[in-house]
Amino acid sequence: MSAGAAASARPQGGALLETRALCRNFGALQVANNVDFRLEAGARHALIGPNGAGKTTFINLLTGVLAPSSGQVLLDGEDVTRLAQARRVKRGIARTFQINQLFRGLSVLENVCIAVAERMGAGGGMLRPAGRRTEVVEEAARLLDTLRLSADAGSRVAELPYGRQRLVEIAIALGLSPRVLLLDEPAAGIPSAESHILLDAIAGLPREIAVLIIEHDMDLVFRFAQRITVMVGGSVFAEGTPAEIAANREVRAVYLGTALDA
Amino acid sequence: MQELAARHRLRWWEALPWVAGLACFFLFPTYLAFGTQVLVTILFALSLDLVLGYAGIVTLGHAAFFGAGAYTVGMLATHLGWTEPLSGLLAAALVAGLIGLLSGWVLLRTHGLTLLMLTLCTMALLEQAANMFSGWTGGFDGMPGLSFKPILGLFEFDVLFFRSQYLYALAVLFACFVVVRALVYSPFGRSLTGIRENVLRMHAVGAPVRARQVIAYAISAALAGVAGAVFVHATGFVNLAVLGLERAAGVLIILILGGHGRLYGAFVGAILYMVLEHTLSKAYPTAWQLGLGLGLMLVALYARNGVFGMADALRRRWSAR
Numbered sequence: 001m002s003a004g005a006a007a008s009a010r011p012q013g014g015a016l017l018e019t020r021a022l023c024r025n026f027g028a029l030q031v032a033n034n035v036d037f038r039l040e041a042g043a044r045h046a047l048i049g050p051n052g053a054g055k056t057t058f059i060n061l062l063t064g065v066l067a068p069s070s071g072q073v074l075l076d077g078e079d080v081t082r083l084a085q086a087r088r089v090k091r092g093i094a095r096t097f098q099i100n101q102l103f104r105g106l107s108v109l110e111n112v113c114i115a116v117a118e119r120m121g122a123g124g125g126m127l128r129p130a131g132r133r134t135e136v137v138e139e140a141a142r143l144l145d146t147l148r149l150s151a152d153a154g155s156r157v158a159e160l161p162y163g164r165q166r167l168v169e170i171a172i173a174l175g176l177s178p179r180v181l182l183l184d185e186p187a188a189g190i191p192s193a194e195s196h197i198l199l200d201a202i203a204g205l206p207r208e209i210a211v212l213i214i215e216h217d218m219d220l221v222f223r224f225a226q227r228i229t230v231m232v233g234g235s236v237f238a239e240g241t242p243a244e245i246a247a248n249r250e251v252r253a254v255y256l257g258t259a260l261d262a
Numbered sequence: 263m264q265e266l267a268a269r270h271r272l273r274w275w276e277a278l279p280w281v282a283g284l285a286c287f288f289l290f291p292t293y294l295a296f297g298t299q300v301l302v303t304i305l306f307a308l309s310l311d312l313v314l315g316y317a318g319i320v321t322l323g324h325a326a327f328f329g330a331g332a333y334t335v336g337m338l339a340t341h342l343g344w345t346e347p348l349s350g351l352l353a354a355a356l357v358a359g360l361i362g363l364l365s366g367w368v369l370l371r372t373h374g375l376t377l378l379m380l381t382l383c384t385m386a387l388l389e390q391a392a393n394m395f396s397g398w399t400g401g402f403d404g405m406p407g408l409s410f411k412p413i414l415g416l417f418e419f420d421v422l423f424f425r426s427q428y429l430y431a432l433a434v435l436f437a438c439f440v441v442v443r444a445l446v447y448s449p450f451g452r453s454l455t456g457i458r459e460n461v462l463r464m465h466a467v468g469a470p471v472r473a474r475q476v477i478a479y480a481i482s483a484a485l486a487g488v489a490g491a492v493f494v495h496a497t498g499f500v501n502l503a504v505l506g507l508e509r510a511a512g513v514l515i516i517l518i519l520g521g522h523g524r525l526y527g528a529f530v531g532a533i534l535y536m537v538l539e540h541t542l543s544k545a546y547p548t549a550w551q552l553g554l555g556l557g558l559m560l561v562a563l564y565a566r567n568g569v570f571g572m573a574d575a576l577r578r579r580w581s582a583r
Contacts, residue, residue, distance in 0.1 A: 085466065
């Protein structure tokens with residue numbers, strides 16, 4: 001199904017991923033406070049905010065790692081608030097982690113194969129060897145190719161430079177054929193000499209995937225995003241196009257300030 | 263990509279254990295009772311490798327399943343006169359597997375030290391049950407002097423020289439090994455490795471993590487039950503020792519010694535441990551455990567993943583030069 005068809009199939013104004021009055025507190029600490037958020041099909045959306053603003057918590061709420069204290073998460077207009085993480089993945093929500101979460105002892109190809117096998121529903125198969133599931137292995141190899149990781153396919157992840165490990169994070173997420181891709185600080189920890197590979201990879205993501213990116217690198221954010229949401233203290237502080245956000249005095253005051261003046 | 267596609271293929275050296283196993287039958291005809299014990303222990307260690315080495319589930323109570331299989335066969339023979347060995351194996355696998363499924367379903371919500379203690383408790387519960395319900399289990403004395411029908415109606419169990427027991431144990435080990443090997447190279451087995459390597463990521467790719475762990479635990483329990491059943495078939499007795507901490511800790515040591523998560527670690531570890539135990543206890547009947555302890559300390563300090571881990575490290579150093 002193409003992005004256009006998906007969009008027209010939904011009622012007017014329906015977002016692909018949406019939260020309504022989403023709240024979560026850890027004791028007295030309010031980490032998500034009445035968050036109303038919409039991610040459109042095919043979106044290129046960035047979520048920014050100072051450290052501790054609740055951005056990663058928000059991703060954890062979207063993916064089902066955390067349950068909200070109140071409020072709803074909707075995927076395609078359907079309430080998925082009570083669905084476990086694995087079920088949401090099956091419905092098309094994939095994520096990457098701020099700090100690499102990879103199978104460090106396994107090869108790059110195998111890292112992606114595990115994800116692809118799970119998506120194809122072959123992850124629990126006991127009879128045929130994993131290496132003979134050509135449909136799984138071939139798709140994983142194709143993904144590595146698009147991310148220019150083919151040369152490292154046989155290397156153990158632990159032996160790769162950190163920047164390339166970040167790409168494996170993305171390859172695993174793409175192996176799940178997501179409709180929504182949540183990238184939690186994809187460029188974190190990558191030396192600037194290697195960051196262009198990652199930028200290219202993100203720019204080259206299929207158009208039909210809705211991408212939400214959390215990032216501190218404003219250069220990347222403003223180059224990539226068509227919409228930006230600013231989060232402060234667990235609440236949505238501002239939302240708009242990059243131009244609107246850049247022109248927003250309050251945003252500049254609380255957060256961007258020096259980053260844009262430079 | 264070729265490497266992944268070829269990894270599950272058989273390599274020439276994988277025939278060696280079985281050739282050696284058969285060779286021992288002819289070379290050491292007076293040691294076959296000992297040899298049978300080694301084979302049973304290899305099978306037990308192999309079952310533990312599936313959960314510990316592959317799925318990363320640390321358990322100190324795996325003898326619970328060995329014992330469940332052993333008592334199943336013993337009680338069937340004593341109370342029902344059911345002494346046909348192959349169906350006995352099946353019954354032992356079912357009972358042990360079921361106990362594994364139920365206990366795993368409850369226990370695998372926890373991990374780390376909690377899980378370690380709970381597996382230990384499960385085994386202690388079974389041991390106490392076997393002790394208390396002496397009308398069924400023979401209590402402290404167990405069930406001595408069991409005899410079983412010939413295997414397939416053809417091969418009599420050989421009380422004196424253990425010839426048929428040895429070959430029987432070898433055949434059962436081979437069959438179970440084929441199953442375990444297929445399992446660890448299957449997507450299911452790879453997903454267990456994924457759970458061991460990074461459970462957070464496994465959740466994030468949408469894998470039903472706990473279900474996989476429970477299934478692996480149950481399969482491993484069933485295999486341990488088969489090992490227990492072969493033990494009883496071969497020796498003709500059951501007592502509380504099949505369920506004890508000593509057996510559970512011993513098999514853990516064996517796996518650490520040989521190297522976990524690599525199939526053949528169970529073979530090397532079991533042979534090394536039992537041959538050491540056998541020769542040391544002959545040479546120093548009072549202090550043989552000292553030698554074993556020293557050996558283990560060396561392994562823990564210098565060979566982090568057992569004999570195979572050490573071999574890997576040496577090979578890597580060699581190829582790096």
